[in-house]
Amino acid sequence: MRLRELVIDAWSWINYKPAMADPQRPGHRAFPEINHSWVPEPDRRRLAVYKLLAAYDNNQAGQLAAATGDDHGLERRELGDPAKLIDTTLGYLLGAEQTIVVPGAEHAEQHHGSAVADRAGRDDGGAPPPGAVQAADVQERLRTWADKELWPLRIQQAERCAVRCGDAVYTLAWEPAKQRVLLRTYDPGFYFPEWDDGEQDSSEYPSRVHFAWELPADTVRGLKARVRRITYELGPIGAATAPGITEDGRAIREQVAGADGDPALTVGDTLHPVTGMVQRTYPWAPGRPSGTTCYLTDAEWLLEDLGGAHDLYSLPAGKASYRVRSDGQVLDRLDLMCDFIPVVHVPNTIPDGGEHWGKSSLGTVLQLLDELAATDTDSASASATTGTPIVALSGARLPIDRTTGQPLPVRVEAGTVWQLSDSGRMDALDTSAQLAELRQRIDHMLTRLASNTRLTTAGLGSLDPASVPSGYALQLALGPLDSLIAAMRLARGHKYVLMLRMVQRLHQAGQVWPAGESLPARLVWGAHTPTDRTTVLADVVAGYGAGVFSLETAVRMLQEAGYPVEDVAEEVERIQKRAFDQAARLADATGDNAAVRAYLGLPEADPLPTVPLIPGQVTPDQAGADPQAALQATGRQATRARTDVPGREGPRTAGDV
Structure with a gap:
């Protein structure tokens, strides 16, 4: 790459690759489909990087090198090191499990606690804290939804793509037939966010998002090559629309006219008396009318109808063929009845200021992986000459082919015997020393790889446990891994909070969850390194016994340490039902029999008659x-x-x- 073509951006670490030598046409020899006219020019470099990283993940880097002119690319040995790095990083990122938690839900009392308190004549002694019951209800609803939508599987799909490519994308869509929100993941190569002109910070949420990809021709079904584009767009609320058909038979959406011929409004929408704008009060924002909604468009275009003047952002509307949803709604600017775009982009790392895209975990060590593959290739060649050495014969009587009279080819095989003359000799080429050196180089590069990725030799499993003098020394050795996982989880934390808020609001828009303000919910990751459970248990016993920890906090610590605690509130309830010593102290302190029975989870006792x-x-x-x-x-x-x-x-x- 010449100096005048030097490009410094989010993917500068890939500049050394021949496939990326041309910044204007990246990967044009290996990935010609990226340079089709409908693909926006600023996104071609990003798409080429995604494809290149996928080739490394699937042990196809040698084929990629051969496609870009390397004559020895097909001889390259690839032993799965990139895939191992991706899977190892993913395992540490996700931890043992992922749990949806709504703060305050663990403080909700047993289902009969409030009723017992009311019957006992107490206003607040046995009642849960304000909002605890609502938080527990939302937490239970979110966990039930996550089970139906295969939440752990979707996270595995998206996060592995984020670790490999640097980005992952989730979409949420209301499904009328199932009466719940559907969670789907998309390849980031299909994701094209669009910002308004003059937007200064691309890390802000875009006002328009596209998903686009090519559909190949199907000669059996008589279908031509097409481009499909799904668009989410924020815009002002308009008049009500309904499915319709054009004169040429294409499905579209048409405005609904009222009795007086004017455009009708959707039920619940109103006109602002001053501005004349249509307003709508969403169930998650009572008392705060909004004039914004999200429109969904899903259409296809024939490739032959697109020319050089059309790209993804300017496809001709007159050539579009709109899709129809399962409930008969034509997806032509369909009003989704929400004031946000139900798309969540998850970066693998914290983006730089003004950036939107994350960095792959393979990015900074890609050249090291190339060196490792080259050394593996050399090691394979050296092992071949070591296992089957090159032999030089002098003064040997070679076998003759009786048909042709020519000497037969000589091969070194077990049990082979050659007759040598008095001055004959046999020499073998010994390459074992070179093979040992190559193996040492491989070990050196693996250590360098563990250091540069911050996974550490202990994290990659190449550290001998017997060489660790103590658990504290192992903890120090895992320090870089801890900081790596903390940074990766920090980049994702608010993204999952945003997603769970969207899930609540889409269920409210579907009128299956009660209206009200959305509660903050977050994703709690499991421990990424082995935990000394005995030490945690001792800390919990000492802290709770001394009154430093609450029972809820103590149970939460045990859950995070890996103990089989499924639900904190249920575990607290089980513990209290058997805590007779604490109940006795509660009786001595309050003299309230009803409070003691509520603490133990017992029903209210019938009043005893008093006999003089x-x-x-x-x-x-x-x-x-x-x-x-x-x-x-x-x-x-x-x-x-x-x-x-x-x-x-x-x-x-x-x-x-």
């Missing part, structure tokens, strides 16, 4: 009905009690009375 031990004694029920009469009766009871003492005939003094 002395004739004429006032019961608590009578005392509550007439306090003055109870006071006089109590005095008479005390007098009678003193006169009834054996050996006492009656009161002796006024004080006794």
Whole structure:
């Protein structure tokens, strides 16, 4: 690459590749489809990088090198090192499990706690904290939805693509037939965000997002090559529309006219009296009307109808063929009844200022992987000459082919015997020393690879456990891995918060979840390194016993350490049902039997009848009905009690009375 063509951008680490030598036409020899007219020119370099990284992941880097002019590319040995790096990084990123958590849900009491508190006449002693019941309800709904949508599988699909390519994309769509939100993942090569003119920070959420790819020709079905584009776009709320058909039979959407002939509004929409703009109050924002909605368009274009003047962002609307959804809705600017684009882009790393795209985990070590593959190739050649050495014969009597009379080819095989003359000799080429050196070089490069990727030799599994003097030394050795995973999870944290907020709102728009403000929900990753569970258990016992930790926090620590705790609230409830010592201390502190029964998860006890031990004694029920009469009766009871003492005939003094 000449100096005047030097390009420094988010993919500069790939500039050394011959396939990327031309910044204007990257990969034009290996990936000619990238340079089709409909592909936007600024995105071609990114798409070429995605394809190149996929070739490394599938052990096809040698084929890629051969396609770009390397005559020895097909001889390249690829032993799966890139795929191992991707899978290892993915495993540490995801941890043992992924859990949806709504803050405050763990503080919700048992289902009967509030009822017991109300019957006991207490206002707040047994009631859960404000919002805890709602948080628990939302958490349960989100987890149920995640189970139906195969949440762990979708995360595996998207995050592996993010680790390999640097980017991953989720889409959310309301499915009327299933009455829930569908979660799907897309290859980032299909993702084309579009920002408005003058947008200064491309890390901001785009106002328009496209998904586009080519559909090959199908001669059996009589289909020509096509381009499919799915577009999500934010725009002002318009009049109501309905499916229609043009004169040439194409499905489109048409405005619905009212009784007076004017465009009708969707049910629930209103006109602003001053601006005349259509407004809508969404269920997640009560009292805050919005004038924005999201439109969905899904259409196809024939490649033969597209020329050099048309790219992805300017496809001719008159040539479009719109798709129809399962419920009969034509996907031509269909109003999705939400004021956000249900698309979430997940970068693998924290993007630089003003950038939108992440960096692949293979990016900075790609040349090292090439060196490793080259050394593996040399090692394979050296091992061939070591296992089957080159032999030089002198003064040997070679076997003759009886048919042709020519000497037969000489091969070194087990049991082969040659007759040598008195001055004959046999020499073998020994390449074992070179093979040993190549193996040492491979070990050196693997150590360098572990260091540069920050996965460490311990993380890659090449560290001998016997060489680690203590657990603290192992923890120090895993320090770079901890910082790597922390940075990767930081880049994803707010993305999953945004996704779970969208899931709540789309279910509210579908009128299957109650309306109200969306609660913050987050994805909790599992531990990425082995945890000393014995130490964690000792800390929990000591901290909870000393009153430093709450029971909810203690159970959460055990869950994160890998103990089989499925739900924190349920585990707390089980523990409290058997905590008789704590219940006894609660009874001593409050004297409230109802509070103790609520703490143990027991139903409210029936009131016990009070029987007077002395004739004429006032019961608590009578005392509550007439306090003055109870006071006089109590005095008479005390007098009678003193006169009834054996050996006492009656009161002796006024004080006794």
